[in-house]
Amino acid sequence: MELNKNTRIVLGPAYQVRLGSIPDGHVLVGVCLMCRHMGVIDHKRLIDRYSAHECIVSLLPRFRCTSCRTRGEALASFEVHRVER
Numbered sequence: 001m002e003l004n005k006n007t008r009i010v011l012g013p014a015y016q017v018r019l020g021s022i023p024d025g026h027v028l029v030g031v032c033l034m035c036r037h038m039g040v041i042d043h044k045r046l047i048d049r050y051s052a053h054e055c056i057v058s059l060l061p062r063f064r065c066t067s068c069r070t071r072g073e074a075l076a077s078f079e080v081h082r083v084e085r
């Protein structure tokens with residue numbers, strides 16, 4: 001998947017963003033602050049498992065970097081990207 005910098009929306013520092021507020025055609029990308037790895041998070045699956053009203057920040061402890069295996073709080077940066085089709 002190509003992530004185009006021009007379509008990037010950086011979420012606010014408080015992460016008051018809920019899973020359900022990510023628009024269609026966009027993906028949630030988590031950035032690991034330990035190794036700078038960027039990973040696409042399947043937010044639709046998270047909505048199925050939790051709720052569309054769940055705040056992303058409240059799920060933070062459940063995330064793990066797939067590159068350096070760092071858990072939770074190190075993944076402290078999130079972006080929303082539009083997917084090119």
Ligand SMILES: [Zn+2]
Binds near residue numbers: 067
């Ligand atoms: Zn990492």
